[in-house]
Every structure is written in structure tokens, then in C-alpha cells.
Amino acid sequence: MTLTIGNQLKAARALAEVDQKWVAEKSGVSVNTIRNMEARGGEPITSGAVTVKKVQTALEAAGVEFLPENGGGAGVRLRKQAPA
Template identity: 65%
Template sequence: MLSTGNQLKAARALIGMDQNALADRAGVNVNTIRNMEARGPQGLTSGLDTVRKVQAALEEVGVEFLNHGRPGVRLRGLPTTEIA
């Protein structure tokens, strides 16, 4: 599950998607993405519906969210090395 701002930023970087493109794809305002990422290592405070929309938008393009003791991301189908 998408849980921190840094995890979100890492997911975007992994696929080379900018904040505007993600906001459009998720159906949220770009300021929402900016605010989520500004949380850094802290937990996200956006509503669950918003987090789910953003997570789903990234999962649709191949991002997988990992939370094995610490938040991470990877591209689906790659080895289990965490990127965060």
C-alpha cells in the first residue's frame, strides 16, 4: 500500500512520470500530489479514497508497492530488490 511521500516520489521516478501526468491519470489535482510528496518519510494524511486513486494510477503502469517492514516500490515482474 502507498504509505509515504517518499514512496510516492520514488514510484513516479521509477517510471519517469511527472506530477502533472500522475494527477491527470489519478483524477486528482496536481497540488494533491505535491502535498503528498511533501510529507517525505512521514505517513500520508490524504483521504483513503485519494491515496487509492493515486496508487491505482501507478499500479496501472506497472508499479508495485512493497511494505516489508519499510515502504518500497518496484516494477512488476522484476526481482524483489526494493527501491525507495
């Protein structure tokens, strides 16, 4: 599953409880790039595939799962933790 829209990125950050600066640092892209990606809102992100993958990988390492579109749009959730 992939990061596709700006609102999905914003929701992923909220679930992971991280700010734009954290995502930028962990993904190796600029804060302005993160801002621009989120500014797309419900529209597709127009950044390059390599940039999107870097951002997605950083958020996945923070425990976020990206969900496929299922008629209601793309989504995110926190990865389920294994029972202790």
C-alpha cells in the same frame, strides 16, 4: 500493499518515469494534491483513503508495485515482466 509515505510516491513516479502532472491526470486528483503528498517525505500521507487509492491505482497501471513495510520502511519496484 499500499502507498503510505510521500517518499514512496516520489520513488514510484521515478520508476514509472512520469511527472506529477501525469499522476494527477491519471488519478483524477490535483497536481497540488500530489505535491502535498510527496512533501510528507518519510511521514505518513495524510490525504484521504480514496485519494491515496486513486493515486496508487494510477501508478500500478504504469507498472509499479507497492511493497509492504519490512522493518526498513515502505518501498516500491517495477512489476516483473514475463519472459518473451
